[in-house]
Amino acid sequence: MVARVGLIIPSSNRMVEQEMVRFFPENVVPHITRLRMTGSNRKTIGDLLPEVEAAAAALADAKCDVIVFHCTANSMSEGSDGETRLLETIKKAGAPRVATTSTAIIEALRALQASSVSLVTPYDQKVTDHEVHFLEERGFRVPYARGWALGGSDAYCSTPPQTWLERMMETAGCGAQATFLSCANVQGIAIVEEVERKLGVPMITSNQAVIFESLRQIGWQGDKRPPGRVFDTLRPS
Numbered sequence: 001m002v003a004r005v006g007l008i009i010p011s012s013n014r015m016v017e018q019e020m021v022r023f024f025p026e027n028v029v030p031h032i033t034r035l036r037m038t039g040s041n042r043k044t045i046g047d048l049l050p051e052v053e054a055a056a057a058a059l060a061d062a063k064c065d066v067i068v069f070h071c072t073a074n075s076m077s078e079g080s081d082g083e084t085r086l087l088e089t090i091k092k093a094g095a096p097r098v099a100t101t102s103t104a105i106i107e108a109l110r111a112l113q114a115s116s117v118s119l120v121t122p123y124d125q126k127v128t129d130h131e132v133h134f135l136e137e138r139g140f141r142v143p144y145a146r147g148w149a150l151g152g153s154d155a156y157c158s159t160p161p162q163t164w165l166e167r168m169m170e171t172a173g174c175g176a177q178a179t180f181l182s183c184a185n186v187q188g189i190a191i192v193e194e195v196e197r198k199l200g201v202p203m204i205t206s207n208q209a210v211i212f213e214s215l216r217q218i219g220w221q222g223d224k225r226p227p228g229r230v231f232d233t234l235r236p237s
Helices: 015-023 045-061 072-076 079-092 101-111 125-137 153-158 161-169 189-199 206-218 229-233
Strands: 003-010 028-035 066-069 098-100 117-121 145-147 178-181 203-205
Touching: 003 045, 003 206, 015 028, 015 153, 015 189, 015 206, 028 045, 028 206, 045 066, 045 079, 066 079, 066 101, 066 206, 072 079, 072 101, 072 125, 079 098, 079 101, 079 125, 098 101, 098 206, 101 178, 101 203, 101 206, 101 229, 117 125, 117 161, 125 145, 161 178, 161 189, 189 203, 189 206, 203 206, 206 229
Parallel strands: 003 028, 003 066, 066 098, 117 145, 117 178, 178 203
Antiparallel strands: none
């Protein structure tokens, strides 16, 4: 039986199709739609909601089992209130199950029973600080947070995995129980297992966390798992 996951992503994103979709298990099919919502097209969540509702309705037409607003910075930008408004809008559009990237990250950290997390982002310090505030608001300690202030989407998606590996290694010794590479437009899933092995703590990425939360919500229990300890929390049948 096929399950379907609907993803609403920024128009500038190039990593969801290039990196993320191949890690969905067999018989879990991602369906993707885009909104212009980052860079010069950035909007408040209030201004974005009508477009989110239309996009979610289109994915509901495709009988998606869960629909996710998948943009890390936007889903965290207005705290828990903004996240709740996004979730309610997607549900209103007819989605049977809903999530945002920030929902997925929180659920992944909870599944790992991590109370603290180190944070690495491609964003400037202001956006990184918003993410720290969101995580702290949800009860997590953030002993390490660094934004690399890359120059927008082109720089995000062109930065090689090895560079992110080196940057994740800089979180060593901070005392966090998990580590998080933020942004759906970076190449991170490929380094998860190496980071976990070298740091000795679980690693999540935005794309990986959304796969996890989608599978968790649809009750997937297969044996062939994407990279990362977080998937060990989904019990096989």
